[in-house]
Amino acid sequence: MSPSPVPSVAVPGFWDPKRRPDRPDITRLPTQIRFVTTEDYPPFSFRGEDGRPAGFNVDIARAICSELAITCTLEIMPFDELVAALDDGKADAAIAGIAITPASREQVDFTDRYFRSPARFVSRRGDSLTSITPVSIASKTVGVVGGTAHEAFLRDFFAETAIRSFPDADAMREALRKGDVDLVFGDGVQLALWLNGTNSEGCCAFVGGPFTESLYFGEGMGIAVKRGNETLRQSLNYAFAQLWEEGVYTDLYLRWFPISVY
Structure with missing residues (x-):
């Protein structure tokens, strides 16, 4: 009997198998x-x-x-x-x-x-980036929604990168689709929905990450x-x-x- 295929989607686990809560009364x-x-x-x-x-x-x-x-x-x-x-x-x-x-x-x-929901970077398909570090994207332009924790994180840890703020997520994602920015950085769930939908036109994909620093992202x-x-x-x-x-x-x-x- 052949083994079951491993799912291509990484499923996070939040429960320690060594800590078993008591059965409730x-x-x-x-x-x-x-x-x-x-x-x-x-x-x-x-x-x-x-x-x-x-x-x-x-x-x-x-x-x-x-x-x-x-x-x-x-x-x-x-x-x-x-x-x-x-x-x-x-x-x-x-x-x-x-x-x-x-x-x-x-x-x-x-x-x-x-x-x-982690923070994630998204790039256009065909981009040669394989990892995200302050050095690897120092010459890139990154789109982010202004006034968010994601923007604050970028400015604190990716200060050498050209950061471009947008008024909302739709404008940010459209800029990436059109090639006006090299990357965008935002909420992983909302970016995944966009990538899996028709509005992205299959333009883009996740790269690097995820980023889960609780001080910024809860x-x-x-x-x-x-x-x-x-x-x-x-x-x-x-x-x-x-x-x-x-x-x-x-x-x-x-x-x-x-x-x-x-």
């Missing part, structure tokens, strides 16, 4: 978990063609509920209302791409990180719960560890990120 959990998410953050959470919630976050929430064998609901609400919904007892868990930061930790408690995403709700937080962590070990997380990741973000 289901009797201490609520009769259902009320998840909240947003509808404006594809591919993580958005409304599908049928109007129902869809995306990576939505599928993760459903998989968690299946793993815990518990009934769940999922409500869409504006991002700036999520924390209040947890505090007021209107929701139990928010899975909406909430970044784990010192500031957000003061408002909510988080599960283990389940996703982190610690990643976690599911938020009301501060002090340790029973639910640990139960979600247990479910995450099981989903990783069983390959469910990998399957969902490959479904939503067909081009490797890492």
